[in-house]
Amino acid sequence: MAFVNPKRKEVQVKIVYYGPGRGGKTTNLEYVYQKFNERIKTEMVTIKTHGDRTLFFDFLPFDIGKVNGYDVKIQLYTVPGQVKYNATRRLVLRGVDGIVFVADSMSVRREKNIISLKNLQENLANYKKSIFKIPIVLQYNKSDLDEQGIPLLTFETLEKDLNSKLKTPSFKASAIEGTNVVQTMKKIISLTMASIVKELR
Amino acid sequence: MTYTLGQKQLDNIEDLLQKDLIDIGVRCVFLIDMAGNIIANRDNGKIKHDVYSLAALAAGNFGAVSAMAKIIGEGEFSLLFHKGKKENIHFNKILTEFLLITIFSNEISLGFLRLKVTETVDKIKKTLESIHAP
Numbered sequence: 001m002a003f004v005n006p007k008r009k010e011v012q013v014k015i016v017y018y019g020p021g022r023g024g025k026t027t028n029l030e031y032v033y034q035k036f037n038e039r040i041k042t043e044m045v046t047i048k049t050h051g052d053r054t055l056f057f058d059f060l061p062f063d064i065g066k067v068n069g070y071d072v073k074i075q076l077y078t079v080p081g082q083v084k085y086n087a088t089r090r091l092v093l094r095g096v097d098g099i100v101f102v103a104d105s106m107s108v109r110r111e112k113n114i115i116s117l118k119n120l121q122e123n124l125a126n127y128k129k130s131i132f133k134i135p136i137v138l139q140y141n142k143s144d145l146d147e148q149g150i151p152l153l154t155f156e157t158l159e160k161d162l163n164s165k166l167k168t169p170s171f172k173a174s175a176i177e178g179t180n181v182v183q184t185m186k187k188i189i190s191l192t193m194a195s196i197v198k199e200l201r
Numbered sequence: 202m203t204y205t206l207g208q209k210q211l212d213n214i215e216d217l218l219q220k221d222l223i224d225i226g227v228r229c230v231f232l233i234d235m236a237g238n239i240i241a242n243r244d245n246g247k248i249k250h251d252v253y254s255l256a257a258l259a260a261g262n263f264g265a266v267s268a269m270a271k272i273i274g275e276g277e278f279s280l281l282f283h284k285g286k287k288e289n290i291h292f293n294k295i296l297t298e299f300l301l302i303t304i305f306s307n308e309i310s311l312g313f314l315r316l317k318v319t320e321t322v323d324k325i326k327k328t329l330e331s332i333h334a335p
């Protein structure tokens with residue numbers, strides 16, 4: 001839940017990147033960090049294992065300037081995707097305002113995407129939030145692997161698996177190459193801000 | 202969904218943090234919610250920490266410890282304290298949704314700090330009761 005500070009004229013908004021392990025959530029934030037590096041004055045915070053898997057979360061604050069006279073501070077987080085880390089994943093979701101679900105386009109990960117989305121729904125319900133009401137954007141990541149001949153799920157299959165009920169904006173992307181990473185982020189920020197701006201009037 | 206506090210209430214809280222904690226020698230104090238949002242913060246002007254990262258980490262840290270408390274059958278740990286060579290961090294939970302975090306050096310004794318923190322918490326509790334956070 002975003003906090004509005006009328007004294008500082010500031011709003012803090014929490015956006016969480018969710019999805020199966022190794023899907024590319026951390027890579028999304030790393031790309032944003034590097035791309036906007038003169039605008040982001042602080043270090044990216046990461047709590048990870050030796051093998052580079054997210055253990056708790058990544059955190060990246062991102063100022064988008066003024067909206068309706070308020071300074072908007074977007075706080076980007078990732079969760080650990082590995083199934084065993086559900087307790088910490090749930091902690092990161094606390095007070096979330098918007099979600100990017102990063103799915104892995106590799107055919108072998110089809111089941112993992114579906115399980116992770118269901119897990120998101122359950123964890124949101126734990127905070128009395130509905131996956132159908134919260135701003136959410138889907139990202140079908142690793143589309144670059146196509147060129148290497150790695151079997152990928154088609155856009156239609158991914159839509160059918162993950163977006164048939166949500167009916168929310170979705171992007172084919174490659175976090176490693178930066179394709180559609182910024183577009184995904186812009187979309188979730190605009191959806192989330194739209195729901196917040198109504199309350200700022 | 203958003204939540205907010207009035208300007209007057211925020212002034213009030215910041216005043217308290219200044220008078221009760223910074224003025225007795227605490228380096229830096231911030232009031233956050235469990236989502237990691239900063240509600241108010243004050244420092245002695247000599248140091249500039251990255252408060253947003255600190256808030257995110259503090260909320261995560263406290264959340265993790267609370268989850269541990271549940272597993273071992275302890276309702277909660279309402280206080281946490283990390284001791285360093287020069288700097289220390291103290292966490293105090295307020296109601297269910299908020300945390301008061303103070304960073305202080307060894308020049309202040311832990312006992313005295315706890316006393317002051319408890320006093321401050323009692324005073325800001327009322328204001329915080331009026332809002333419903335995440």
Ligand SMILES: Nc1nc2c(ncn2[C@@H]2O[C@H](COP(=O)(O)OP(=O)(O)OP(=O)(O)O)[C@@H](O)[C@H]2O)c(=O)[nH]1
Pocket residue numbers: 019020021022023024025026027028052053054055078079080081082141142143144145173174175176177
């Ligand atoms: N080819 C390709 N590889 C990617 C892409 N995005 C991420 N990767 C790789 O996939 C692996 C996992 O990426 P991460 O960003 O760490 O995945 P994660 O979702 O944060 O994983 P957890 O922290 O375990 O949940 C890394 O080796 C990345 O380099 C992509 O778009 N294309």
Ligand SMILES: [Mg+2]
Pocket residue numbers: 025026027053054078079080081
């Ligand atoms: Mg990660």
